[in-house]
Amino acid sequence: MGDYLSRIEAVPAVQRWGLVRDWIFTEPLPFFAEIRRERPVLVLPELTLAFRHADCMTILRRHHSFGVDLYKPKQGDYFMAQDDTAVHWREKSIMKSVLDREDIPAIRAWVGQATKAALDAGGGEIEAVRAITRGIPAGLVQRWFGFTDADPDRLIEWSYWNQQDAFWNQPFDAGFTRDPDGIVANRKRASLMLGLYLARLIARRTVAVKLGSDATDPVTRLLKLAFSDACRFDVKNVLFNIGGLLIGATETTSHTVTNALEYLLGNPDLLASARAAATLPDPALFDGHVDEALRFRPAFPYYFRTCHVPTVLAPETPHAVAVAPGTNVLAVSHSAMFDAAGFPDPEAFMPGRDQSDSFTYGQGIHACLGIAVAKVMVPEIVRQLVLREGLTAVSPPDYRGGRVPEAWQLRYR
Structure with a gap:
C-alpha cells in the first residue's frame, strides 16, 4: 500500500476527506498517480471519488445516472440546475x-x-485580477452580451458570489469554507441586485424592441424571441438566462487565466515556447500552450454529481465499486487528465495534443455553455500577457484563504 493510502487508513473515517481534499489542492499529481493505481474509486463517508478517466467520463456523461442535484439549492429553476429536462433542452x-x-x-x-490597452495603461505593473482576469470578461459582458450601461465592479461582484456559493460552498465543503452562511447571504443579495439591474435593463430594451431596434446583442435577441411567442420562452426566461451569461463568464475566466499564466511563469522553458508561439501570425497556434497549462493546473480539479441509478464504477476490475442512489460523487477530473488511458504520455507538455477528452470546460450535457467564447477569450488574454517582455509575478496569486485568486501583482517592461 502506498504512502497516501496508508495515511488515509491511519486516521478515523471522519478525518479522511480532510486529508484527501488537502492533497487534491496542494500535491495533486503524486497523490493522483498513487490513487489511480491502487484505489481509483475511493469511498469516504461524505463522498465517493473517482480518479480514472473512464469513470470520470461515466459520471459526467451519464446524466440519467448522475445528476446535478447539488446545484438546485443554489440556482433554483435555472436550466443548468436541471438534467435532461425539456427546459434544459430548450x-x-x-x-x-x-x-x-x-x-x-x-x-x-x-x-x-x-x-493590450489595460496593460499599456498599467505602465509596467498591474494588479492583474481586477484589471485583467476579471476586468476583461466583465468588459466582454458589457460589450458583447448587452450589459452596456452596467458598473463592471458590480458585474464582478454578482458573478463572484454566485460562483462562490455554487462551486465552493457545498455540503462536503463544510468545515473547510469560512463563513458558509455568509456566502449564502452574499449570493442571495448579489442575485437580488442582479435581478433588479436586469429588470431595468429588460424594461429599457423592451421599449427599444417595440420601437424597432435592430440591435443584435443577446439581450435584445432573446427579448424578440420572447415577444414572438415562437416557443415556450418568456421574459422571465430572458432574465434567468442573461443572468447566467454574466455569472458563467466572469469568475471562471479569471480563475482559468490565472492558473494557466501562473503555470507558464513557473516553467521558464514552457514560457519561452509559449512566447514564441504568441508572436506567430495565427494566434490559434498559441492556444495549445494554454490548453496544456490548464491540464496541469485546472481551475476546477473535480466536478460533483449525485447518483440516481445504481452504478458500478471501475467495472470488471479488482477496484470495482457499486455506487448507490443518493451518493454524492466527485469526478476528479484533474486526475483523469493524467490517466494514460485518456491522455497518452500524460506527463509530457504537448501543445498539439488533442483535447477532445479534456475536462477543462466540462463534459456531457453540462459542459460549458460558452465554450466557443471561452476557448478564444482565455488564451487571448494569456497571449497578450506573455507577449510582454520581462513579465514576472511580484508574488504568487493571493487567494485570501479561499479557492479563487483575489489579487495578483504582475510586472513587465
Whole structure:
C-alpha cells in the first residue's frame, strides 16, 4: 500500500476527506498517480471519488445516472440546475443560438485589444485580477452580451458570489469554507441586485424592441424571441438566462487565466515556447500552450454529481465499486487528465495534443455553455500577457484563504 493510502487508513473515517481534499489542492499529481493505481474509486463517508478517466467520463456523461442535484439549492429553476429536462433542452439550445459562433474572430480581436490597452495603461505593473482576469470578461459582458450601461465592479461582484456559493460552498465543503452562511447571504443579495439591474435593463430594451431596434446583442435577441411567442420562452426566461451569461463568464475566466499564466511563469522553458508561439501570425497556434497549462493546473480539479441509478464504477476490475442512489460523487477530473488511458504520455507538455477528452470546460450535457467564447477569450488574454517582455509575478496569486485568486501583482517592461 502506498504512502497516501496508508495515511488515509491511519486516521478515523471522519478525518479522511480532510486529508484527501488537502492533497487534491496542494500535491495533486503524486497523490493522483498513487490513487489511480491502487484505489481509483475511493469511498469516504461524505463522498465517493473517482480518479480514472473512464469513470470520470461515466459520471459526467451519464446524466440519467448522475445528476446535478447539488446545484438546485443554489440556482433554483435555472436550466443548468436541471438534467435532461425539456427546459434544459430548450433553453440551452436557445442560448447557444444567440451566442453566434460567427462572432468568435471579432470577440478574440476585441479581447486582445482590451487586454493590450489595460496593460499599456498599467505602465509596467498591474494588479492583474481586477484589471485583467476579471476586468476583461466583465468588459466582454458589457460589450458583447448587452450589459452596456452596467458598473463592471458590480458585474464582478454578482458573478463572484454566485460562483462562490455554487462551486465552493457545498455540503462536503463544510468545515473547510469560512463563513458558509455568509456566502449564502452574499449570493442571495448579489442575485437580488442582479435581478433588479436586469429588470431595468429588460424594461429599457423592451421599449427599444417595440420601437424597432435592430440591435443584435443577446439581450435584445432573446427579448424578440420572447415577444414572438415562437416557443415556450418568456421574459422571465430572458432574465434567468442573461443572468447566467454574466455569472458563467466572469469568475471562471479569471480563475482559468490565472492558473494557466501562473503555470507558464513557473516553467521558464514552457514560457519561452509559449512566447514564441504568441508572436506567430495565427494566434490559434498559441492556444495549445494554454490548453496544456490548464491540464496541469485546472481551475476546477473535480466536478460533483449525485447518483440516481445504481452504478458500478471501475467495472470488471479488482477496484470495482457499486455506487448507490443518493451518493454524492466527485469526478476528479484533474486526475483523469493524467490517466494514460485518456491522455497518452500524460506527463509530457504537448501543445498539439488533442483535447477532445479534456475536462477543462466540462463534459456531457453540462459542459460549458460558452465554450466557443471561452476557448478564444482565455488564451487571448494569456497571449497578450506573455507577449510582454520581462513579465514576472511580484508574488504568487493571493487567494485570501479561499479557492479563487483575489489579487495578483504582475510586472513587465
